[in-house]
Amino acid sequence: MTYGIDSGARCAVVGYGSWATALVKILLENEAEVGWYVRSRDVLEHIRRHGTNPRYLSGVHFPSERLFLSDDLDAVVRGADIIVLAVPSVYLKTTLDALSEPLDEKFVVSAIKGIVPDELVTVAEYVNRRYGVPFDRIGIVSGPCHAEEVALERLSYLTAVCKNMDDSVMLGRKIRTPYIAVSHSTDIYGIEYASVLKNIYALAVGVAVGLGYGDNFLAVLISNGAMEMSRFMERTYPASRDTFASAYLGDLLVTSYSQFSRNRRFGLMIGKGYSVASARAEMNMVAEGYYAAECVMKINERHGVEMPIASAVYDMLYREAPAASALASLTDKLV
Structure with a gap:
């Protein structure tokens, strides 16, 4: 039934x-x-x-x-x-x-x-x-x-x-x-939040590419994004879920690497020196990661999950932190 x-x-x-x-x-x-x-x-x-x-x-x-x-x-x-x-x-x-x-x-x-x-x-x-x-x-x-x-x-x-x-x-x-x-x-909660969070991490990947970081660093950044996503979901809504499945990890990977990813493209412009306002103006489609970065940080005030990548993206987009220094300060927090 x-x-x-x-x-x-x-x-x-x-x-x-x-x-x-x-x-x-x-x-x-x-x-x-x-x-x-x-x-x-x-x-x-x-x-x-x-x-x-x-x-x-x-x-x-x-x-x-x-x-x-x-x-x-x-x-x-x-x-x-x-x-x-x-x-x-x-x-x-x-x-x-x-x-x-x-x-x-x-x-x-x-x-x-x-x-x-x-x-x-x-x-x-x-x-x-x-x-x-x-x-x-x-x-x-x-x-x-x-x-x-x-x-x-x-x-x-x-x-x-x-x-x-x-x-x-x-x-x-x-x-x-x-x-x-x-x-x-x-897993309505987990998959919906995974689809939100991956936009933030893809945006971070775009920034890194724009700043000239290589594939070795991107692999570490994305894998840390996957771990950050898992921590957030486990703290906020524990459930039996396989975050290696395509709806979680696969969506993160394609959004981080694809030429069609608007969030990666938005981050790329930030990494190349665009202001947030000018990057938003140039995009002809909505980059969901821009809004997600602020919302997730506000939601996380209630939960206190360690989210260094999401925090760095938030600082770049909403606190006018220079992209180069925000990424540089993030490097010591990745494993």
Whole structure:
């Protein structure tokens, strides 16, 4: 028996960025119709007329007759059973402010790898507190998977996460394709926080690359980031979890090394001497690690976990610490 997902559950995606666009592509592999909330009228009309998103993954062509496209969030939510949230975390509150349709009887899936900034909670926690969606009707889709490679149909791996394993399996069936392999988990807390923390460590990697550090140092930095992530999760929410699995370590690795990683790119600019303001202005997509760095430090005030890498990133982004000195002071704290 499942707690919220059955094989006939209708899916809708909220957001029209690169990952939202990739998720619509994935879901259309298995679903007869997918709802899609696109707030921009220009983008919506372009997708409707041409079957492509003009701003993101423009090479992906959609069968528009199989899309329920709308800039009316209530209409999209009303017509679906599973609501997949795929907007940057910084825009989640304003996006959902347009919603009057109740969410508490929907199954809400977060594909957002970030903290809700003003609330200092994960997306799952926010949806639970603000909209009354019980945790047994909340899921996570995560893993080492960049939208650009999904667009190219390169083999990628995702993890479907729900409190109940039966629901994880059912959610996995919605997103499994010939180019998407799926694993399953019930560790909502751990995998969601791993997806947040890895952005901070990837940002640190970008800074190091920008400053001229080599592969030997990067290997140490990333492995220490993995240990830091494990310490945080064990202190804040102990559970039986394998942090070497792809949804934890794999996501950290791809975000740290990939040419598609916006967090690495953001850090690279900082390492090359950009100010935080100018780096943010030049990015055409949101680097979640920027917001996560502040949020995680504030959350950690309650827990006191040793997090030297996250602290160094926070100092660079929010305390105007020079990147070179922040990285230099970090080197003695790595093992």
